[in-house]
Amino acid sequence: MARRSSARHADRASRTRGTSTAGRRGGPIGESRLLLLLPALLAFLCYLPTVGDQFIGDDVTFISLNPVAHDLGGLGQSLDRGYGWVPGSGDRIDAYRYFRPLIVVDNTLQWMLSGGSPWLFHLTNVISHALSVVLLIWLARRLGISAVAAAWIGTIFAVHPMQSEAVCWISGRCDLSATLFGLLCLVLVVEWRRGPHRKPLAWAAAGALFLALASKESAFSIVAMLPVVLLLPTADRAFGSSDTPRVTGGADGARTGSRLGALLLPLGVAFAVYLVWRLVVLGSGAAGGLGRSGMFGLDRGDLGQRLLLSGNLLLLYLKLMILPWPLSLGPPSSVDKPPYPALTGLLGLLLLLAAGAFWLNALRRSVRREPVPARGRFGTPAALAGGGLFLIGLLPTMQWIPAGEPYGERFLYLPFAGLLLLIGGLIGDWLARRPMRAWATLAVAGIPFLVLLQTHLPAWRNELTFFEYTVRARPESAAARANLGRVLMERGRLAEAEAQLAKAYAIDAEDWRVAGQYGAILINAGRVDDGAAILERLYTAGLRGKTLLLDLGIGRLRQNRYPEAADALTQAQRLAPNDPGVLDALAMAERKLGRYDEADRLWRRALEIDPNRQGCYRNLFGLHYYDRRDLATARQWGELFLARFPNSTGAQEMRWLMENPPPAP
Numbered sequence: 001m002a003r004r005s006s007a008r009h010a011d012r013a014s015r016t017r018g019t020s021t022a023g024r025r026g027g028p029i030g031e032s033r034l035l036l037l038l039p040a041l042l043a044f045l046c047y048l049p050t051v052g053d054q055f056i057g058d059d060v061t062f063i064s065l066n067p068v069a070h071d072l073g074g075l076g077q078s079l080d081r082g083y084g085w086v087p088g089s090g091d092r093i094d095a096y097r098y099f100r101p102l103i104v105v106d107n108t109l110q111w112m113l114s115g116g117s118p119w120l121f122h123l124t125n126v127i128s129h130a131l132s133v134v135l136l137i138w139l140a141r142r143l144g145i146s147a148v149a150a151a152w153i154g155t156i157f158a159v160h161p162m163q164s165e166a167v168c169w170i171s172g173r174c175d176l177s178a179t180l181f182g183l184l185c186l187v188l189v190v191e192w193r194r195g196p197h198r199k200p201l202a203w204a205a206a207g208a209l210f211l212a213l214a215s216k217e218s219a220f221s222i223v224a225m226l227p228v229v230l231l232l233p234t235a236d237r238a239f240g241s242s243d244t245p246r247v248t249g250g251a252d253g254a255r256t257g258s259r260l261g262a263l264l265l266p267l268g269v270a271f272a273v274y275l276v277w278r279l280v281v282l283g284s285g286a287a288g289g290l291g292r293s294g295m296f297g298l299d300r301g302d303l304g305q306r307l308l309l310s311g312n313l314l315l316l317y318l319k320l321m322i323l324p325w326p327l328s329l330g331p332p333s334s335v336d337k338p339p340y341p342a343l344t345g346l347l348g349l350l351l352l353l354a355a356g357a358f359w360l361n362a363l364r365r366s367v368r369r370e371p372v373p374a375r376g377r378f379g380t381p382a383a384l385a386g387g388g389l390f391l392i393g394l395l396p397t398m399q400w401i402p403a404g405e406p407y408g409e410r411f412l413y414l415p416f417a418g419l420l421l422l423i424g425g426l427i428g429d430w431l432a433r434r435p436m437r438a439w440a441t442l443a444v445a446g447i448p449f450l451v452l453l454q455t456h457l458p459a460w461r462n463e464l465t466f467f468e469y470t471v472r473a474r475p476e477s478a479a480a481r482a483n484l485g486r487v488l489m490e491r492g493r494l495a496e497a498e499a500q501l502a503k504a505y506a507i508d509a510e511d512w513r514v515a516g517q518y519g520a521i522l523i524n525a526g527r528v529d530d531g532a533a534i535l536e537r538l539y540t541a542g543l544r545g546k547t548l549l550l551d552l553g554i555g556r557l558r559q560n561r562y563p564e565a566a567d568a569l570t571q572a573q574r575l576a577p578n579d580p581g582v583l584d585a586l587a588m589a590e591r592k593l594g595r596y597d598e599a600d601r602l603w604r605r606a607l608e609i610d611p612n613r614q615g616c617y618r619n620l621f622g623l624h625y626y627d628r629r630d631l632a633t634a635r636q637w638g639e640l641f642l643a644r645f646p647n648s649t650g651a652q653e654m655r656w657l658m659e660n661p662p663p664a665p
Contacts, residue, residue: 044127052119059171062086068085083099099217099282106124125170146431153421153424156445160449161452162416186226188201218396221393305339308339312345317394324449329466331406355387380426467483481504494521501514512548519532532552546572572585583606596627603620621637621657
């Protein structure tokens, strides 16, 4: 009897050891499939409805209206310049400071594959989000977080409404891609530490690092995290393994001598190639930052004000992680421009500094003492890695160096992954001891997040729904009202557009974007002198963007100031030589000045670029019918117009004129 009992015990122990070994060595089995698939599937299904959404904001500027983003012929030009380069556009002076070649290539290929439809862009974002969930769970397990806690982390990351800006907005793919490849790099480095096939993993990690950096500059935080991951002890939990981790000390042999060099060499090569390429493309702007004036010429303030801004941003971001409402593409008025609130700024700054000091001390103690991960301590590998990823990932968003936009929910995509790892490291074992705790906390947090996410998604359908939502959420935002006014104007709803732009101008008359749009709508609404006066003020202040010059030229045309109109429109053509709207307006100015040959050439050129511009056909007909009295040529243009637009509002008048030629002069 004793021998049979001993045999059963030995057999059970053997099976346990075999399972653990398989988990440490092998791929995902059993439990791992659920951990990988369920939160990722939830992320995919939650965002799948966004595949039918349209281009919004920068998507329109950088993709749908950007001719060099539509075929491989323009790809070389785009890669030779900073991200967001649009031929001839002077409106986005900030964009050329960015270097994101992977997104440039991705945009071009997806445009070609989809035929210019946004559905493929949105589907790519949804898939990227689901894969990021997978990698976050994988990293959590490798850092010693229990299976239950890893699933909890993945679920919260999948459904948190704050992620909607990065996932729903096509231009948010920069943050998605940087996080996806950044997490992949960290996972591969952790796998490299476990061995034994280390060389392929090292080069794969280097490739992932390069792709992360080529997606967005925020991936520099991944570079800063690599030493942290190498210094940490790792709790070796694998998918499909038991929840008893095997601890590897922070000073193991994998980090010494030639073995460590075998990892650092590929990573260093990837980083160096990226830096050299960035320097070649951006030149003196390769270091990033736009000086004191920041993006679009908006003043961020001196160093003291920027420190206050960083504190306010931290508190805003923490609030978004707890209560992600309201949604807005633009910044709240409190962080839009200086002076920034002093009390909240100081509080947030002190909180950031205290958290950084606490994390550095915990990391130092962990490295020096090489502790076994303990329940509920900040010294666990997951808590240290997560805290580092959160704090380091936040640094590019703090505006200490004024670069890019001051605020964005999409900026938190990577730091939020770190915060969840930190939370998992702190409460993972507490959740694992009683899995019902995980279900209860998901019910308290996850279900409201899921419901809130579903209320967010309809706002991203198109520009009109988005900016209507944003104005309701932040009625004090001049930028939001101006954007809504622009969209309404494009849709022909001029009265509503004028009302929104008037409110935006009343809120902030010094914002040149708001003022320019308001001036344009006044001209279109017939208040030419009022609108032109606003545009003249901006022109005198030194603003020379293509859109402003075009609107100013149209205003001068309607004021019968033809030489001055031609001057403004000629400047616009230098900035955008292939813009059919600019060519059309300049041709009208040339006609008014009696330069008929030049007007004819410009209208023909505009039709070569955009054959659907009805006004160009009518103008060419009128030029030859009235000014040159060349009825044969006029008839040719009239017939082309009627063949292409037989039911347009001007078709009947065109037929009458062709049948009733004017008397000879």
